[in-house]
Amino acid sequence: MKGVQFWAHSFCRSTLALYDELGKRFGVPYRICLGRSGLGLREEIGFDPDEFARLELVELDGSSEVALNALDERKEWHQFFGTYQDVPHVQAALAQAIKEECIVGIGSEAPCNLFEPGGKRIAKALYTPTLARQRVAHVVKYADFILNWSGDGAEPLRQLGWDSDKIIPFGYFPPPLQGSTFTPRDEKHHKDFHILCSGNMTWHRGQDVLMDALVLLKRWGVPVRATFTSKGPLAEGLQAIAKKHDLACDFPGFVSMPELIELYQSCSVFAALGRAEPWGMRVNDALLCGAPLLISTGMGAVKLANDYGYGLSFRSDDAYDLAWRIRELAADGTMYRRINQNLAENHTAILPEEAADRAVSTLLTHCPNWQPAGSR
Template sequence: MKILHLGKYYDPAVGGIETFLRNLVPEQIRLGNDVRVLVHNEKKGRKSFLEKKDEVSVYRCRCFGQLVYAPVSPEYPYFLTNVLKEFKPDVLHIHLPNISPYWLLCSRTARKIPWIVHWHSDVVPSAIDKRVSFAYTFYQILEKRLLDHASYIIPTSKRYLKASQPLLKYRDKCRIVPLGLKIKDAEQVPSKDISSIWSKNGKYFRILCIGRLTYYKGYEILIDAISTLKQVNVDVKIIGDGDKKKELEKKIVSSNVTDSVTLCGKINDKELERALVGCDCLCLPSVERTEAFGVVLLEAMAMSKPVIASDIEGSGVGWVVQHKKTGLLVEPRNAYALAETITNLSTDRQLQKELGKNGFHRVKSCFTVEKIASEIQQVYKGIPLKQQRD
């Protein structure tokens, strides 16, 4: 089967969808599919091109920046037309949210090919960034047309689907498949090769955060929580970059936690793995349903690390993390509850080991990319024959 994935970005770009695609596509190739990826070039203004990334053919379309978190790419419809003509895919696998694939609605060629919509997140009206709500007024018209045409829609959890207003009338098209990743063999994971970002000694409880510095990640809440800690010494490293960087830098200074919280910026995959090896806990303090799943939770659990995450109403995070079994859930936007949870976990080594062990087994049983790719393959096979390309 010839599959064309349409996403925002691809490796080495960082993000939950990007991590998932980087894991999924090679596994789909291993299953005998011919798979290619069409995304935007993360480097602003760089010309469109086709490259071979490991064993994956990746079309990167020129992008001129972002408008309300959406890539702006005037060349996309032209590039898309050429890719469809050259590759002749049997299935278009569309990863939303992303405005560029709406050009498919204008393509007679594309409309003859079955569409699978991977629903990674609603476009959540935000109390923090009101531009999102305004933009969605126009966005949702095209979103509805795309969903009308889709053969199937893949939400990533039952919990998210239940709370999703845009998917309410499309429940019969939905096939729930969680996200997944490649689990490394024990001998592939370094046990002592700890990242240099952990410069402090073992007397500090090492908390790692991974994700874009953007409005829904809740890093302000984490900083507030750290500023209230008195009984435990922590070393918090936040890996990622984004539009909130300067604001967070000021927040760290004004909260008097410069000795405890560090923004590390972007780092490469190898260094990220070493950072995970060296941490005592991963924290995901997100505050809105835009955090629909939390792939980074799987990355930490796959390394037997305990996790602390916000139990966001209507998000899949509270399903990925089983409270007091594979991790600890806290009320979103509650800095005091987060501080108390950090304190309790940091002083209980047995609990850390138990949560880490259970988390690893949960990832291995529910979230391996081999299992997820197989389930997605079954979704493809369910496309009615009359919709399949001749």
């Protein structure tokens, strides 16, 4: 291995941090090519461009010519493509890398159907195992492996034609939000049971599932309160339900990054409600601020609850199951303490440094072409 060139979709805190750590562990020169330039909305909501200042970054400026030149400059290096379907100039570089017989690995989310029930959802379900499969067949056949950003959800990748032995379960592992600290929870958090839900209020994010669960909990006499940040198509309806049932809910709208961090650090539990989401990096952000999880099985990040005991999962799109899990956790102080102890003792497992260790260990075992320098 002479070097590694990583191809990133955009300025993603998780993947850029991971590529940095992987490059260090491979023990060779490395750099990162960015399919999309600029922080965009990330900077508007408080992400800091200085996080990336020390990395060697090549912004491709939407140009196939720039992408192909970047490949040509480092074609003797290994090429890791963290996007392979939806950035045309990166796709051009990937096609050329295959033509040049470069050593290629892939990182990608598994296909995920985010559409509401209806014609678009049906069309997406038909597209993935047919036309999408044809479009990526040359990549699937050639690449050494695919790191699955969607955790353990491998079936959608198999629908695209990926062999099971090429699929490496993984996920997203960003560093802590700048300015945040890990804040352990204690009895006062359990006594005043405060549920936090962040993210755009859309059907696939599932905030209405929590609202229906809160109606059930009110009926059962379980005292909890909830905060829903952000806005979106569901916002007006959620507020109407909360008012109708006199629920203890707060809707602050969009909040600044410091305000969001304070909520992550003070809530009793973070609710990740997605009906279907490839991952959900807000889950990592909340966990690294010390918030235990209630998480839908429809989210890739449910892997963090399953693997590390960071919280409880509930059946996707099932308000009754969610309500029951909230009731269970709010009533059982021993369970709440155990989850928080797991999180306090093991939260570093989801930092990019430890995630990179796991990835390199897997590659050492399964991918002879991807051995770090000095490992043979």
